[in-house]
Amino acid sequence: MAPRGSGLDWRGCALATPPGWDWPSAGCPPARPLDMASQLRLRSALALVTGAGSGIGRAVSVRLAKEGATVAACDLDRAAACETVWLLGGQGSEKVAPGGAHTAFQADVSEAGAVRRLLEQVQACFSRPPSVVVSCAGLTRDEFLLRMSEDDWDRVIAVNLKGIFLVTQAAAQALVSSGCRGSIINISSIVGKVGNVGQTNYAASKAGVIGLTQTAARELGRLVRHPWGHGIRCNSVLPGFITTPMTQKVPQKVLDKVIGMIPMGHLGDPEGGLFM
Ligand SMILES: CCCCCCCCCCCCC[C@@H](O)CC(=O)SCCNC(=O)CCNC(=O)[C@H](O)C(C)(C)COP(=O)(O)OP(=O)(O)OC[C@H]1O[C@@H](n2cnc3c(N)ncnc32)[C@H](O)[C@@H]1OP(=O)(O)O
Numbered sequence: 008m009a010p011r012g013s014g015l016d017w018r019g020c021a022l023a024t025p026p027g028w029d030w031p032s033a034g035c036p037p038a039r040p041l042d043m044a045s046q047l048r049l050r051s052a053l054a055l056v057t058g059a060g061s062g063i064g065r066a067v068s069v070r071l072a073k074e075g076a077t078v079a080a081c082d083l084d085r086a087a088a089c090e091t092v093w094l095l096g097g098q099g100s101e102k103v104a105p106g107g108a109h110t111a112f113q114a115d116v117s118e119a120g121a122v123r124r125l126l127e128q129v130q131a132c133f134s135r136p137p138s139v140v141v142s143c144a145g146l147t148r149d150e151f152l153l154r155m156s157e158d159d160w161d162r163v164i165a166v167n168l169k170g171i172f173l174v175t176q177a178a179a180q181a182l183v184s185s186g187c188r189g190s191i192i193n194i195s196s197i198v199g200k201v202g203n204v205g206q207t208n209y210a211a212s213k214a215g216v217i218g219l220t221q222t223a224a225r226e227l228g229r230l231v232r233h234p235w236g237h238g239i240r241c242n243s244v245l246p247g248f249i250t251t252p253m254t255q256k257v258p259q260k261v262l263d264k265v266i267g268m269i270p271m272g273h274l275g276d277p278e279g280g281l282f283m
Pocket residue numbers: 147149150151196197198201202203204205206209246247248249253254256257258260261264265268
């Protein structure tokens with residue numbers, strides 16, 4: 008039984024309406040009606056998205072829900088995760104998630120205990136492990152190498168790299184112990200390949216995500232039952248500049264420089280508008 012006031016219901020599920028939460032009165036668009044085709048592709052999937060409270064993680068949550076998945080939206084910021092669930096059609100909105108109600112969860116992915124509890128709560132809530140896991144949680148603490156503090160290094164590595172290690176490991180352990188296949192997608196960055204001025208910490212974390220994911224793919228991917236093969240796909244994605252709160256902190260003169268290098272002449276958008 009979750010302790011009173013913990014923001015969790017009797018099953019240990021995060022309340023979609025945490026105590027004191029003031030639902031946005033207007034502004035958030037209702038979930039768009041679903042066309043049948045898009046509902047079918049992921050209708051049986053349970054998707055865990057970290058960093059679901061903003062930017063790319065919110066856009067990923069919306070797209071997964073549009074294709075029929077049930078979304079467990081996790082974020083350090085519980086209110087932001089709840090707002091994402093509200094955008095998906097809210098708790099119990101069977102029409103948007105045939106497989107069950109989307110639900111918000113709060114966790115700091117850099118903390119092992121929090122990630123372990125997160126996977127426990129998700130499985131308690133949905134009686135199964137997530138078959139899709141998208142790790143979007145991340146942050147920047149940009150500074151030139153000559154001036155970067157140890158704390159700025161440590162925090163970025165803890166969230167962006169160790170966080171993905173913890174979520175990937177916990178999700179894979181849950182899938183393996185349930186004999187389920189799955190797909191784990193880790194969000195890296197082009198910076199992990201080419202580097203970027205002012206981002207030694209961030210670039211190292213994102214390069215680490217690439218190597219971690221490639222190794223996890225080798226260990227978990229085999230369909231045939233090896234001591235290490237379990238039919239779990241692992242891939243990393245390396246976006247370029249995408250307009251989100253993360254990039255809004257970048258000095259305009261830097262954005263102007265980078266935009267000058269982008270053939271389309273503008274940053275990407277989280278919804279991935281390929282035809283704009
Ligand atoms: C094959 C193509 C190669 C592409 C190369 C680079 C691609 C990078 C694309 C990144 C896309 C993914 C980003 C994604 O993962 C999400 C993010 O990480 S968003 C955050 C990105 N962060 C940055 O780009 C760092 C931006 N810089 C800063 O925040 C500050 O400059 C800081 C490092 C904190 C230092 O601040 P300070 O006030 O001390 O200095 P200034 O801002 O005045 O800068 C001094 C001069 O340095 C130039 N500068 C700074 N950062 C960059 C940069 N990233 N790229 C190029 N030049 C940079 C700045 O323009 C100043 O120049 P000048 O003296 O001429 O005015």
